[in-house]
């Protein structure tokens with residue numbers, strides 16, 4: 011069973027998200043053990059102080075190093091712990107990083123707050139630092155949940171249908187193709203005929219083509235990086251011709 015420990019000043023943040031849907035089921039079925047730890051319990055002065063004013067002056071508070079160092083020393087397991095700080099200065103989170111992290115059997119996720127960590131936490135612990143995007147949140151709690159959600163769904167067996175993970179957006183760096191379910195017609199909009207044809211080869215080709223079309227329109231940057239084969243290039247030629255003919 012994979013083990014995920016979260017170190018935070020706001021343990022309550024995690025109650026709802028971890029007790030719903032797939033994350034709840036993954037825990038119940040023994041795929042993941044998730045434990046939330048209160049950073050404040052590692053502060054030993056009378057007022058359990060975890061932050062302090064920055065040397066050099068300026069606005070905001072900085073997380074003190076000692077509670078984090080003690081907590082990490084306590085929660086670290088022999089060898090296998092992969093330590094992650096959630097911070098806007100980290101490497102940008104991507105599906106490829108989720109795939110990398112699911113290989114670790116123990117993640118220790120440390121959530122920042124305020125102006126962030128005392129720099130010596132980085133120097134002493136050499137953590138993996140991850141950002142979930144180029145915007146600043148009030149703390150690392152939501153990023154930790156985003157990361158856990160993306161990682162846990164990749165644990166083999168967690169998703170009922172293995173296929174649904176394999177064909178996702180970003181697995182091969184294309185966006186997903188359009189999906190339809192019943193009814194066949196909604197406010198005059200019909201499901202594309204090919205999906206009703208029962209012809210699996212035509213359906214596969216249509217889906218690949220629409221994934222390429224959507225990626226070209228919405229995320230040309232992803233299309234640049236994608237590994238395209240002969241069929242993909244043929245489909246893109248067809249798409250170009252269709253766009254030209256309106």
Ligand code: ADE
Nearest residue numbers: 096097098141142147153
């Ligand atoms: N803490 C605050 N903002 C963050 C972000 N975008 N990613 C990770 N941790 C953060």
